[in-house]
Amino acid sequence: MRLTQYFLPVLRETPAEAQIASHRLMLRAGMIRQAAAGIYSWLPLGYKVLRRLEQIVHEEQQRAGHIPLLMPTLQAADLWRESGRYDDYGAEMLRIKDRHERDMLYGPTNEELITDIFRSAVTSYKDLPLTLYHIQWKFRDEMRPRFGVMRGREFLMKDGYNFDLTVEDALHAYNRHMVSYIRTYERMGLKAIPMRADGGPIGGDHTHEFLVLAPTGESAVFYDRAVTDLTLGDRGIDYADRGQVSDIVATWTAPYARTDERHDPEAFAAIPEERRVEGRGIEVGQIFFFGTKYSEPMRAVVVNEQGERVPVQMGSHGIGVSRLVGALIEANHDDRGIIWPEGVTPFHAGIVNLKQGDHACDAESLSLYAGLRAAGLDPLYDDREERAGAKFATMDLIGLPWRLTVGPRGLASGKVELTSRRTGESEDLSPEAAIARLREIYAGI
């Protein structure tokens, strides 16, 4: 994309309402614009990141054998009356009446809807196991939305639901989700730690939250430093292999890691002091096993091998996709702006033409631009009539991990400069070598 043909309304000054880094930077980098309290429009740059995260979530879910579908944002109240949650959910649920005075609601989650779909289509144990998920906008009428997309009222979430015949099968689904989530966050360049947590309105006693460590997180967390050393890497995982999956879960859940709700000071004190960490975290996902909590009241039953009708064992699992954009920035920024991990960056590299209008610089910039695209990469070429300082400042702000600088000084010796946003380190390379380097960096991402 050429910047003069894009829509990137960056702000030089920080809007007064933004308190935390991710909110400030998302507004300044032209990623979002507030539409109402806790409700945001996603401008092109922000939308690109959001879609990239969606894509990673889709890939990892499907790799784990989970099946995508799409349920609506508006739901009929009747289903929620059936589960008993129409009254239980309280003021956080946005209730709407249609023209016929029918009670509707903007879905805060989808257990009821998915259970309804399931029970109308599945009647036999032979159709199990089944895990369905979607990525859809949710609405929760928070008392106090804040921190930009970190605590919005409208937010994009991946929510998935597993249906199994036995508790054992459902626990395997639980484990499968934990492993696929760990891999998902890793691909995004995040360290998200599974922590024992409370059930909340969804319910269930078997539940973990995934927390991204960041000083601005809303949850206090206590953990054994050993857990942050764990890495899944690109090892092959057979999600059907119960032993392999549960071994990974065992490894990740062995070190002490709890949010304050479930904190056990005694167990914490037993950890060697140098490994004890108290910090803050941002909740970016949660997984639950809740058995027959919904299947019983909503009569989601299958016939088992013995010909008996039994309620299915269920679990649900969520990833806060829009919140992740904020969490990524909280975990990856400096005083000049955002620093995107390669896995989620909206553009792979920025091209800064230091002397727009100079024939040699223009030609080399365009040639790099074409070369990167030919290599399957997605560059952002800053072709504005701006001074070098302004272009550098914009690139630093929007946080592309790699920058190619084209200027008369370097071109005199046939070189362009490749700079890492994270380390600030630069090297002078021929244009061909620079393209090759970037291709290598992004290989496999």
Place this chain on the structure above:
RNA sequence: CGGGGCGUGGCGCAGCCUGGUAGCGCGCUGGUUUUGGGUACCAGAGGCCGCGAGUUCGAAUCUCGCCGCCCCGACCA
């Protein structure tokens, strides 16, 4: 929901106390200049001062009501 604060060109703010033709910086437009970390200068454009009522000869400014937004707290798959 309790407490506090703020609504003035796109953004950041001043003016309000003590009513009298709406200002500053950034950004924007045209031009000159400059060109390896937000250049300097010249000339411009852009505002029902959140909305409504009231007081007054006169309201951004005073009074009342409403709406919106932010912060702290409680709450939070």
